[in-house]
Amino acid sequence: MRRVPRSRKCWRRWRRSAVSSKYWVRIRGKWESKTVAKLYNNIAILGLGLIGGSIALDLKKRRLARRVVGYNRSAPSRRAALRRRACDAVTGDPVAAVRDADLVVLATPVRHIPELLRKIAPGLKNGAVVTDVGSTKENIVRRAKKLLPKGVVFVGGHPIAGTEKTGMASALEGLFEGRWWVFTPDSAASKKATKRLSRLAKALGAKPLAISPKEHDEILAAISHLPHMLAYALVHAAMGLQGGKALKLSGSSFRDVTRIAASSAQMWTDIGLDNHREILRMIDRHEQFLKKLKGLLAKRDAKGLEKFFESAARVRRKL
Template sequence: MSAIYDRVALIGLGLIAGSMAHALREKGLAREVVGYARSEETRKTAREIGLCDTVYDSAAEAVAKADLVVLAVPVGAMGAVAQDIAPHLAKGTTITDVGSVKQSVIEAVQPHLPEDVHFIPGHPLAGTEHSGPRAGFASLFENRWWLLTPLPDSPAAPVEKLVGLVTAMGAKCDRMEAAHHDLVLAVTSHAPHLIAYTMVGVADHLRRVTDEEVIQYSAAGFRDFTRIAASDPTMWRDVFLHNKEATLDILGRFTEELFTLQRAIRMGDGQQLHDYFTRTRSIRRGII
């Protein structure tokens, strides 16, 4: 494939930026892929494994002359990073981010950016429970959704160019409004992570009673269901702190449903349980 951007600067060199570096370089989608991460150890590892053409010791150097800058740091760090790089951005640069929350990232980033750059927020719906510069791989985005939440005044051409890049990395691209994104993701990703973390906490209580049995006899349900509870604590702390309203809304609804089922179990209402599971099974089977 031919290069879509000249110089892509990845800020934060973890799972998502690392996967982008692999995909961009393998597919030849940028003439140059450069990077920066705050931690010296991450920069050292990134250099050792040859993740980028160049890894810089400052974000300013990394973004200079870039025509695409990708912010791939935890959601709570986006604003400070934007402030740091803003004076060094070339006119006409596109800036995107990969944060799991969109409204708060827009509020934190947008005020720092000069008017002559194009900010197009985004979120790849792809990930694993692993993190750091060694965790990335080129096929992470293949056949996964990559949502863009362009601002009302985002010009069409830079948006189309970014859509071209994410689809060339193998993703399916869709656009939506930031608030809607945050509500949808609270249901499909954020609340499930919180519930998985909680379930591991409950198992830990029980482990103190049953010694090692919870781990030893960990059935597929527990293993499958709690895999995501091994995800990065900093990233998830930031997601909940920055998608507060939508997550609390969904958790409120979740608690109501849970109480309904709890009551049905207490009352021995098999019909209600059966009806509920029949309905939810049919919904779940419709999700590939």
């Protein structure tokens, strides 16, 4: 089915609309048209990797902004963004990228966000909204308060989506469909901005949720950060076992549970250090369950083991 209206007259009306946009999306094997309001005139995406690139692709596809400008230090990534029509313009200067931006999305690795905030602060216009997509929140929100000028609102954000791959080449249209997009407002102004950001997240197919920065970091330590740490640890435990035979014999179970260990080591180093307190608490909690499991195995407690496994299986089947 065609994705755009056939008549030139209809196409002109669609493209020139200042308040709404029409696009086609595939739902359950069928193409359906969607009409959404343009929520921002100018959006700057700082960081054209998997997440930033995917946001840019969907912003353009769904025509949710008049203009999308991308920033990336890597020239090949900038060229890839233009080639894939993810941005109207790209630049290697973050200050130039945010000039006239109504919304700025920080999509760089966590360790670069504070320095990027410091660099762009003088170039942000009054009334601009800044958000990020980092996997940790408390430290970023605290630093943003100190670094951004009055009249600029910061709302911590985190789309819980992605793959183990990185870079603009790995960016995907529809990456956020059906995924949670967490926002962490901490003031009256940021709560107001969150309402508009939530509408944008919905337009990108995501499910917005507002929680505090502390809640975010505690929850993500349990459902994302610790699982990544464990995946790396599982690979280490198997490495060198029986002269490397263990890894050679690994099947789908091992590959599934360690898939995320192929993620960027540098990125997860940053996340681990930034949210180390909550991750350490989750390791302590996890050790309690490992200790319980170890005890059941040592006692050869069949009923206890089955109960332990089944209670977890019931919860997992509902996810």
